Amino acid sequence: MALLEIQDLHASVDGHEILKGVNLTINAGEVHSIMGPNGSGKSTLAAVLARRDAYQVTGGRILFNGKDLLEMDPEEAACEGVFLAFQYPVEIPGIGNAYFLRSAMNAVRKYRGEDELDAMDFLPLYKERMKLLEMDDKLMNRSVNEGFSGGEKKRNEILQLSMLEPKLAILDETDSGLDIDALRIVAQGVNAMRSPDRAFLVITHYQRLLDYIKPDFVHVLVDGKIERSGGPELALELEEKGYVRAEAEVQQALPA
Amino acid sequence: MSSSVDTIRDLAAQDYKWGFVTEIDEDRVPKGLNEDIVRLISARKGEPEFMLEWRLNALRHWFQMEREQGEPKWANVTFPPIDYQNIVYYSAPKQKPSLDSLNQVDPELLKTYAKLGIPIDEQKRLSNVAVDAVFDSVSVATTFKDKLGEMGVIFCSFSEAVQKHPDLIKKYLGTVVPHTDNFYAALNAAVFTDGSFVYVPKGVRCPMELSTYFRINAAETGQFERTLIVADEGASVSYLEGCTAPIRDTNQLHAAVVELIALDDAQIKYSTVQNWYPGDKEGRGGIYNFVTKRGKCLGRNSKISWTQVETGSAITWKYPSCILQGDNSVGEFYSVALTNNRQQADTGTKMIHIGKNTRSTIVSKGISAGFGQNTYRGQVKILKGATGARNYTQCDSLLIGDKCGAHTFPYIDVRNGSARMEHEASTSKIGEDQLFYLRQRGIKTEDAVSMIVNGFCKTVFKELPMEFAVEAQKLLGVSLEGSVG
Ligand SMILES: Nc1ncnc2c1ncn2[C@@H]1O[C@H](COP(=O)(O)OP(=O)(O)O)[C@@H](O)[C@H]1O
Ligand SMILES: [Mg+2]
Numbered sequence: 082m083a084l085l086e087i088q089d090l091h092a093s094v095d096g097h098e099i100l101k102g103v104n105l106t107i108n109a110g111e112v113h114s115i116m117g118p119n120g121s122g123k124s125t126l127a128a129v130l131a132r133r134d135a136y137q138v139t140g141g142r143i144l145f146n147g148k149d150l151l152e153m154d155p156e157e158a159a160c161e162g163v164f165l166a167f168q169y170p171v172e173i174p175g176i177g178n179a180y181f182l183r184s185a186m187n188a189v190r191k192y193r194g195e196d197e198l199d200a201m202d203f204l205p206l207y208k209e210r211m212k213l214l215e216m217d218d219k220l221m222n223r224s225v226n227e228g229f230s231g232g233e234k235k236r237n238e239i240l241q242l243s244m245l246e247p248k249l250a251i252l253d254e255t256d257s258g259l260d261i262d263a264l265r266i267v268a269q270g271v272n273a274m275r276s277p278d279r280a281f282l283v284i285t286h287y288q289r290l291l292d293y294i295k296p297d298f299v300h301v302l303v304d305g306k307i308e309r310s311g312g313p314e315l316a317l318e319l320e321e322k323g324y325v326r327a328e329a330e331v332q333q334a335l336p337a
Numbered sequence: 338m339s340s341s342v343d344t345i346r347d348l349a350a351q352d353y354k355w356g357f358v359t360e361i362d363e364d365r366v367p368k369g370l371n372e373d374i375v376r377l378i379s380a381r382k383g384e385p386e387f388m389l390e391w392r393l394n395a396l397r398h399w400f401q402m403e404r405e406q407g408e409p410k411w412a413n414v415t416f417p418p419i420d421y422q423n424i425v426y427y428s429a430p431k432q433k434p435s436l437d438s439l440n441q442v443d444p445e446l447l448k449t450y451a452k453l454g455i456p457i458d459e460q461k462r463l464s465n466v467a468v469d470a471v472f473d474s475v476s477v478a479t480t481f482k483d484k485l486g487e488m489g490v491i492f493c494s495f496s497e498a499v500q501k502h503p504d505l506i507k508k509y510l511g512t513v514v515p516h517t518d519n520f521y522a523a524l525n526a527a528v529f530t531d532g533s534f535v536y537v538p539k540g541v542r543c544p545m546e547l548s549t550y551f552r553i554n555a556a557e558t559g560q561f562e563r564t565l566i567v568a569d570e571g572a573s574v575s576y577l578e579g580c581t582a583p584i585r586d587t588n589q590l591h592a593a594v595v596e597l598i599a600l601d602d603a604q605i606k607y608s609t610v611q612n613w614y615p616g617d618k619e620g621r622g623g624i625y626n627f628v629t630k631r632g633k634c635l636g637r638n639s640k641i642s643w644t645q646v647e648t649g650s651a652i653t654w655k656y657p658s659c660i661l662q663g664d665n666s667v668g669e670f671y672s673v674a675l676t677n678n679r680q681q682a683d684t685g686t687k688m689i690h691i692g693k694n695t696r697s698t699i700v701s702k703g704i705s706a707g708f709g710q711n712t713y714r715g716q717v718k719i720l721k722g723a724t725g726a727r728n729y730t731q732c733d734s735l736l737i738g739d740k741c742g743a744h745t746f747p748y749i750d751v752r753n754g755s756a757r758m759e760h761e762a763s764t765s766k767i768g769e770d771q772l773f774y775l776r777q778r779g780i781k782t783e784d785a786v787s788m789i790v791n792g793f794c795k796t797v798f799k800e801l802p803m804e805f806a807v808e809a810q811k812l813l814g815v816s817l818e819g820s821v822g
Pocket of ligand 2: 124
């Protein structure tokens with residue numbers, strides 16, 4: 082059984098259809114990359130998978146681990162093992178970063194009928210993971226993402242990913258705004274998480290990230306549909322030719 | 338028909354966990370307000386002549402105010418006219434007039450406080466807090482009296498203070514909030530029935546938190562208590578106030594007065610977690626919380642700090658304020674006010690800078706949910722002589738849903754050019770993006786809302802004593818149940 086099965090997915094925001102029949106199957110252990118021009122619907126797909134309310138599904142179905150994902154609310158999907166590393170991580174004033182993550186882990190553990198982690202169980206692991214991601218200790222007790230630099234925010238997402246250990250990790254343009262060193266560190270963090278029971282959906286605009294996180298499959302999303310799929314070589318081809326053509330077509334379609 | 342009313346009651350009762358009624362014999366005076374009632378109250382309490390005169394004087398003033406202008410109308414709240422003749426002004430559990438030990442307290446009362454989690458049973462010594470418990474109109478128990486007595490700290494019911502420390506009462510009563518101050522202050526001065534009195538002598542740091550727990554039980558009564566706290570030179574004290582009331586579908590009036598006085602180098606920290614019954618979801622019932630709280634920094638280098646967490650009451654009308662008279666004195670006001678369902682709150686502070694180099698800080702966090710209306714009203718006044726005065730005001734509002742409202746009325750009056758004023762204000766909606774972020778990590782909507790709100794209030798909560806901060810956080814969570822989704 083596939084981990085994720087998306088069949089003929091249609092979704093809209095504010096009445097505009099954005100996804101126009103997406104089909105995608107992901108097995109545990111695989112890394113898939115979704116590329117495509119800006120505005121093609123990549124973040125929308127991620128949001129639908131994470132069950133964000135504002136995105137209405139108007140057709141199709143999604144099975145996650147054999148369960149109907151579209152029946153789940155965001156916290157259920159999260160507890161079932163869907164993780165989204167946000168393109169724009171959100172700031173939450175007054176809530177400590179470590180406290181937040183421990184609350185999240187305990188919510189997930191509770192859902193699975195596991196015991197809660199106390200601070201003593203949690204902190205050593207948390208600190209170790211922070212070190213791996215070369216994050217400053219000071220970020221531990223600062224409010225979630227508040228005053229973090231762009232790179233720190235992205236690392237914080239990967240930190241959460243590594244602690245929450247989801248079945249499906251969706252990375253939405255985690256590479257944007259990162260310099261090459263940060264990119265390497267983030268990619269290392271992700272690679273350390275690769276395992277036969279975990280799948281990744283890596284959304285990126287640029288091929289660059291895929292030099293570090295090697296995908297098994299690459300898909301090109303254009304105007305709400307997967308236009309092409311292939312192996313890692315597709316990403317290289319796109320890098321060479323660009324989706325210039327595709328992008329030009331999208332541009333033309335816009336009213337002047 | 339009746340079953341749907343019951344269901345609503347049950348639901349409301351679920352949210353408000355303190356809504357039970359204690360079956361107890363009450364000694365109450367007839368409804369209504371006139372000189373005879375005031376004489377009756379004073380007589381029941383066996384008061385000296387000066388107190389009766391003080392009350393009657395206030396009553397006359399109140400009648401005049403009622404004739405000429407009635408209740409204050411400037412607050413941003415609405416309620417039907419209150420019939421002041423339809424209220425019982427004195428109601429007390431029947432008991433011996435003086436209590437020497439807790440053994441003489443009615444067991445029903447002890448049970449009530451046990452249910453509320455208030456440690457008036459000294460044996461339990463749950464925490465390092467001395468408690469004065471006020472049930473309806475009278476104080477029923479004050480704990481740790483002896484231990485405090487050794488240090489010269491007086492902590493007792495107001496009635497007892499009138500009997501045992503009349504000189505202190507005469508010297509300070511009404512010096513911060515005179516009966517002429519406002520309509521409710523005049524009413525309180527005429528009919529107040531009990532409350533707490535604290536005196537901390539020169540140089541003494543009170544070794545434990547002092548706490549009064551107010552409980553309204555009887556129906557159709559008003560509660561009018563009066564608290565007076567005096568910190569003598571170099572003394573310091575931290576005082577906590579908590580309150581609850583049973584669920585009833587008529588409104589009940591609570592018009593308290595609190596006066597604080599800090600002499601040279603003295604410090605008073607006054608914390609409130611106000612959780613009076615807020616009414617049901619439709620806005621039926623609930624307490625009208627019309628309270629006058631004011632502190633006077635009389636001495637040099639003195640400091641008065643108010644922290645309040647207001648989650649209860651149908652209507653809250655209160656402005657804990659500081660008169661910064663002594664040079665270098667400091668006033669602080671930290672407030673969280675939450676209105677859910679049909680609750681209304683008009684709250685804030687006044688900082689009156691009179692002395693040189695006086696400083697004040699105001700941090701107000703208003704949270705509105707449901708159809709709640711939340712108003713911050715604050716005044717900062719820098720008088721001519723207040724050279725070098727400084728004020729920092731931060732006033733933030735958080736909206737949950739789109740049927741509630743937040744309003745801000747800051748009044749600033751500066752008459753000395755050297756004053757430095759800073760004002761920051763913000764209004765935000767609880768963000769869909771914040772909620773989604775937390776939910777995407779597995780946190781349930783309710784818990785996510787409560788985390789975001791607690792985060793928003795953090796700068797105020799950290800001013801509360803530890804146990805109170807925990808209670809306040811839980812209370813916010815409970816008060817917000819059902820406000821989202
Ligand atoms: N809240 C919204 N309201 C209206 N249109 C939206 C909204 N969010 C996204 N869109 C539109 O949906 C399309 C796809 O957006 P998105 O999924 O963010 O694309 P990508 O991530 O591929 O850049 C874009 O045209 C964008 O303008
Ligand atoms: Mg995007």
